Amino acid sequence: MPVLTYREAIRHALAEELERDPNVVVMGEEVAQFNGAYKVTEGLLAKFGPKRIVDTPISEAGFIGMGVGASMLGVRPVMELMFWSFYSVAFDQILNNAANVRYMSGGQINCPIVIRGPANGGTNVGATHSHTPENVLANHPGVKVVVPATPADAKGLLKSAIRDNDPVFFLENTILYGDKGEVPEGDVLVPLGRADVKRAGTDLTIVTYGRCVLHSLAAAELLAKEHDVSVEVVDLRTIRPLDIDTVLASVAKTHRVLIVEEQKPFASVGSQLAFMIQREAFDELDAPIHRLATIDAPAIYSPPVEVEQLPNPRRVLQAALEVLA
Amino acid sequence: MTKKTSTTAEKKPETAAKSAGFSQAPINAGLSGEQKIGLFRTMLRIRRFEERSLRAYQAKKIGGFLHLYIGQEAVAAGCCSLMGKDDHVITAYRDHGHAIAVGMDTKGLMAELYGKATGCSKGKGGSMHYFDPTRNFWGGHGIVGGQIPLGTGLAYALKYQGKKGAAMAFMGDGAVNQGAVHEAYNLASLWNLPVVFVIENNGYSMGTSQERSSAGELAQRAAGYDMEWGQCNGHDVYEVRATMDKFLSKAREQSRPSTVEIDTYRYRGHSVADPDNTYRSKAEIEEYRRTKDPIQVFQDQLVAAKVLDAAIVEKIDAEARAEADQAADFAEASPFPTPDDIQKDVYWEADNPSERKSHGRLFFE
Ligand SMILES: Cc1ncc(C[n+]2csc(CCOP(=O)(O)OP(=O)(O)O)c2C)c(N)n1
Ligand SMILES: [Mg+2]
Numbered sequence: 277m278p279v280l281t282y283r284e285a286i287r288h289a290l291a292e293e294l295e296r297d298p299n300v301v302v303m304g305e306e307v308a309q310f311n312g313a314y315k316v317t318e319g320l321l322a323k324f325g326p327k328r329i330v331d332t333p334i335s336e337a338g339f340i341g342m343g344v345g346a347s348m349l350g351v352r353p354v355m356e357l358m359f360w361s362f363y364s365v366a367f368d369q370i371l372n373n374a375a376n377v378r379y380m381s382g383g384q385i386n387c388p389i390v391i392r393g394p395a396n397g398g399t400n401v402g403a404t405h406s407h408t409p410e411n412v413l414a415n416h417p418g419v420k421v422v423v424p425a426t427p428a429d430a431k432g433l434l435k436s437a438i439r440d441n442d443p444v445f446f447l448e449n450t451i452l453y454g455d456k457g458e459v460p461e462g463d464v465l466v467p468l469g470r471a472d473v474k475r476a477g478t479d480l481t482i483v484t485y486g487r488c489v490l491h492s493l494a495a496a497e498l499l500a501k502e503h504d505v506s507v508e509v510v511d512l513r514t515i516r517p518l519d520i521d522t523v524l525a526s527v528a529k530t531h532r533v534l535i536v537e538e539q540k541p542f543a544s545v546g547s548q549l550a551f552m553i554q555r556e557a558f559d560e561l562d563a564p565i566h567r568l569a570t571i572d573a574p575a576i577y578s579p580p581v582e583v584e585q586l587p588n589p590r591r592v593l594q595a596a597l598e599v600l601a
Numbered sequence: 602m603t604k605k606t607s608t609t610a611e612k613k614p615e616t617a618a619k620s621a622g623f624s625q626a627p628i629n630a631g632l633s634g635e636q637k638i639g640l641f642r643t644m645l646r647i648r649r650f651e652e653r654s655l656r657a658y659q660a661k662k663i664g665g666f667l668h669l670y671i672g673q674e675a676v677a678a679g680c681c682s683l684m685g686k687d688d689h690v691i692t693a694y695r696d697h698g699h700a701i702a703v704g705m706d707t708k709g710l711m712a713e714l715y716g717k718a719t720g721c722s723k724g725k726g727g728s729m730h731y732f733d734p735t736r737n738f739w740g741g742h743g744i745v746g747g748q749i750p751l752g753t754g755l756a757y758a759l760k761y762q763g764k765k766g767a768a769m770a771f772m773g774d775g776a777v778n779q780g781a782v783h784e785a786y787n788l789a790s791l792w793n794l795p796v797v798f799v800i801e802n803n804g805y806s807m808g809t810s811q812e813r814s815s816a817g818e819l820a821q822r823a824a825g826y827d828m829e830w831g832q833c834n835g836h837d838v839y840e841v842r843a844t845m846d847k848f849l850s851k852a853r854e855q856s857r858p859s860t861v862e863i864d865t866y867r868y869r870g871h872s873v874a875d876p877d878n879t880y881r882s883k884a885e886i887e888e889y890r891r892t893k894d895p896i897q898v899f900q901d902q903l904v905a906a907k908v909l910d911a912a913i914v915e916k917i918d919a920e921a922r923a924e925a926d927q928a929a930d931f932a933e934a935s936p937f938p939t940p941d942d943i944q945k946d947v948y949w950e951a952d953n954p955s956e957r958k959s960h961g962r963l964f965f966e
Pocket of ligand 2: 773774775801802803804805806807
C-alpha cells in the first residue's frame with residue numbers, strides 16, 4: 277500500500293473528487309496560487325485551473341456564505357478555512373444558514389457544502405488560533421462533523437464528505453499534516469459515522485478522536501509494557517453522526533472508560549459521550565467514566581507549557597491509571 | 602420622513618414628470634393590458650393577504666413575528682415580474698410580498714403562518730422563512746444581512762454552471778450596515794457575479810431612522826466596490842421595473858453586479874409587536890399613503906390609460922379578498938405537524954434512509 281502524508285492524503289481526496297464531479301470547487305484563502313497556507317492544495321491549481329481552484333479574499337463570512345448559496349443550486353463547494361479558529365467571523369453563515377436551511381425550508385433545499393481546515397492547539401499560536409470547535413459545530417442538528425486522525429481516514433472520510441448531501445465540517449490538524457501512513461489506492465471511501473478500533477484491548481476503553489488517538493495509542497503502548505494493562509483505543513473519526521454502538525461494545529468488553537479529547541471540558545464532545553455511556557451501559561461500568569481534556573483556560577502560548585495544557589501521552593497514561601485504580 | 606436624500610417636497614415634481622416617462626420605458630411599453638392588470642392584481646393580492654394575516658394574528662392564530670410589507674408592494678411585484686427562468690430571488694424576513702410575487706400559492710403561505718403541515722415550509726419556518734426553490738425563491742431569512750452572501754452564491758452558481766440568469770438579493774436599509782453585506786459586495790464585484798443587490802429603503806430599521814443609523818448614501822457604498830448603483834422610487838411599479846430591468850440586463854448580459862436602492866415605505870410597525878409610537882408621526886404615514894400609495898398610484902395610472910375601470914378594480918379586489926379568506930380557511934382547516942415531524946427535514950440522509958451512506962446516530966436525546 278502506498279505511504280502518504282496526512283496532507284497528501286487530503287490532497288488526493290480533493291483531486292479525485294474534482295476529477296469525478298465537475299460540480300466540485302475548491303475555494304479559500306491562498307488555496308490556489310500560493311498552493312495552500314499548509315500546502316494541502318499544492319498543485320491543484322496547475323492541474324484543475326482557476327475555475328475549480330479559487331483564491332478568495334480574507335472574507336470568511338462572504339465566501340462561506342457564498343458557498344452555501346451556491347450549494348443550494350447544486351455546486352459542491354469544498355471551502356478551506358485557513359484555521360477553523362476563523363469560523364467565528366462566519367458563524368452566522370455556517371451555523372444559521374448552512375445548518376438550518378434544509379429544515380426551515382421543510383426539506384426543500386439541500387446544502388452539500390464541505391468546510392475543511394485545521395482545528396487544533398499545540399502550535400504555540402495563542403488562544404485566537406487554537407480553537408477546537410467540534411463540540412460547538414456538532415451541537416447543531418443538520419450538520420456533520422468529522423475529525424480524522426490518520427492519512428487513510430483523512431482521505432476516505434473527505435471523499436465521503438464531498439459526496440454527502442448535507443453540510444459536512446471537516447476538522448484537520450496542522451501537527452498531523454506531515455504524518456505518514458498507508459493509504460489504500462484509488463476510490464476507497466470511509467463512511468461517515470463509523471468508529472474504528474485502532475487498538476484492541478480488554479482492561480480499559482479509551483474513546484478519543486483526532487490527534488488524541490495518537491497520544492492514546494502511545495499511552496496504551498506504555499501501559500501494556502510497564503503496567504501490564506490491555507487498552508482498547510476507539511477512534512470515533514466522526515463526531516456527528518456518532519457511532520456510539522462501537523463505543524458501547526468496547527465498554528461491554530472492558531467495563532472501564534477514559535475519554536480523551538483536545539477540547540475544553542465544559543459541554544465538550546466527551547460530556548455528551550459520558551452521558552450516553554452511563555445512560556446506555558450503566559450496568560457494564562466497574563468505575564466512574566473518566567475524562568481527560570485540555571486544561572480549562574484559553575490556549576497558552578508558552579511552548580513547553582502548552583504541551584501540558586493539551587492531552588499528551590504522559591497525561592493520558594496518568595488518567596488511565598486513575599480509572600484502573 | 603427622516604431620510605436624508607429623498608424628502609417628499611424635493612422629489613415630488615420631478616417624480617410626477619418622470620413617471621409618465623417610466624410607463625413608456627421599453628420594458629413597460631411592451632406590456633399588454635392584461636399584463637398590466639396582472640401586476641396590479643399581484644400588488645393587491647399581497648396587500649389583501651397581509652391584511653388578512655394581520656387579522657389572523659390579532660385572533661391569535663399566528664405565533665412569533667409578523668413583518669408586514671404593506672406599502673412596499675410595488676417593489677416585490679415590480680422586481681419579480683422581470684424574472685426569467687434562470688433568475689433567482691432571496692430576501693430577508695419581510696418576505697410575504699416576494700413569495701406572492703414569484704407565484705407561490707397563498708394557501709401554503711397562510712398555512713405556514715398558522716404553523717400548519719401544509720405550509721410552504723411545512724410549518725418549520727414561519728413568517729420569516731418562506732421558501733420555494735421550484736420558483737427560484739430561496740427565502741425568507743431571519744438574520745439581518747445574512748442572506749446577502751447566499752444571494753451572491755446563487756449568482757456564483759449561475760455563472761459556474763454557464764447559465765444566463767441573475768440573482769436579486771433583497772435587504773432593508775438597516776442591513777447595509779452589516780459586514781456580511783460588504784463582504785458579498787466585494788466578492789460579487791471582484792468576480793463579476795450576476796447579482797443585483799436591492800436595498801428596500803423604507804426609511805427605518807425597526808425604530809431607527811436611516812439618519813440615525815447610516816452614514817452617507819446607502820446605494821453609493823457600492824461605488825467603493827467598483828460596482829454600478831442606482832436609486833429609484835418604489836411607489837411607482839413602472840419606475841421599479843424600468844430601473845431594475847437595466848441592472849438585471851447588465852447582470853445577465855455582462856455578468857456585472859450592481860446595487861439598487863428603492864425608496865419605499867411601510868405603513869405598519871416594524872412587526873405587529875411594534876406599537877409604532879416612538880419614532881415617526883402618524884402624519885408622516887398618512888402623507889405617504891395619501892400621495893404615494895403604490896397600489897393607488899398604479900390604479901390611477903391604469904385608469905387614466907383606460908386599462909382599468911372602477912368595475913374591474915372592484916372585481917380584482919373582491920377576488921383578492923376572497924383568495925385571502927380562502928387561504929385563511931385552508932390554513933385553519935389544515936393539520937399541525939406532529940411531534941414526529943420535528944426531526945424530519947433536518948438531514949437529507951435521515952430523510953432518504955435507503956440512500957444513506959453514513960452510519961451512527963444522527964440525533965441525540
Ligand atoms: C443580526 C440581526 N440583528 C438584529 C436583528 C433584529 N432585527 C430584525 S429586523 C431589524 C431591522 C432591520 O431593518 P431593515 O434592514 O431596514 O429592514 P426592514 O425591517 O425595514 O424591512 C432588526 C434590528 C436581526 N434579526 N438580525
Ligand atoms: Mg428598513
